[in-house]
Amino acid sequence: MVFRIMTGALLMAAFAVHAAPNPPYACSYWDKQTDSVKTLDECAVLKEGKLVFLPALFAKTHDVDGMSWVGLHGYTRGAGEQDADYYVRSAHEYLPVIHFENGPDWFVEGLVRSTQNGKVGYWDDSFRNHIAARYDYASQFDGGKALVCIGCKPQREGEHISLSGGEWYYIDKSGQRISEIKSGPF
Template sequence: MDMMFRIITGALLMAAFAAHGAPTPPFSCSYWDKKTDNVETLDDCAVLKDGKLVFLPALFAKTQDVDGMSWVGLYDYTREAGLPDADYYVRGPESYLSVIHFDNGPDWFVEGLVRSRQNGKVGYWDDAFNNHIAAKYDYAWQFQEGKALVCTGCKPQGEGEHIGLGGGEWFYIDKNGQRVSEIKSGPF
């Protein structure tokens, strides 16, 4: 699954370059600096190699490491490529997981899982970057007390900073991805 994730990520990045005239690598990034304890910017953060991201050594010398991971935001690249903001948890130059940009930063691990959007769908990964629940939902919330609210067929509604979701089928899943309860209509 990890190899498939990397192939898909690389293909998406290559398509973005071709379609949107994305910036030329190396890419700049935001990161949490271990000396200043603030979000800083690093100009030479990542490059593309054989269609996939490779994070450069300068990043690892500067970034705060929590539980063997660093947080990196590649906002300039994604915005210029016409893509939504992308946050990553990074363990090494070629070991990373793209996670949902949530509440002005990366989604966080809740009950051992974090959300990631792959091919337009949301699924859940563990802190070793292993896929735990396949990316098959149009949107999914973080787990709470062993279950998470998900939707299929829901669509963004509204404009501006806060966009809601409407329509589709809404239900809760457990940490095995099994449907555990229905709801009559979407909450948003």
């Protein structure tokens, strides 16, 4: 009987801990008062497995074209993922984008790169998927085309990472293959 009571108490305690709200995540953001990057200790929380950005962020952040940049690196690192930045429109409307050159990937020719399940694709500024996330590497668009790879693998060389192998080609803005590459450029 004592064993059952102790087991029940432990299960209830474990459930209470698991059900407790997650602590807020800190973020970097572009501050509208100082026009510089600042840190906000309580920026976002997880609710029902989804990120929710807190009102304090929107009071402080600089809004460009109806969205703000947010770097939630502690959250992504804690989840065992690579750094990701987010473009955020509201508490529940956001798009994770590739962390590129110390900040968020930027929109080029109307599209930005984002990842889903470890693959790269392209989204527009309304956060609609424009080209499905199916590439292991994808460059920004330039002159209406982007270099992509399926099956390439990262190779660490000291502090640098290069890509090797895979099938390389260019796509147009509709995602159609437009030219082949004999071997990867990296």
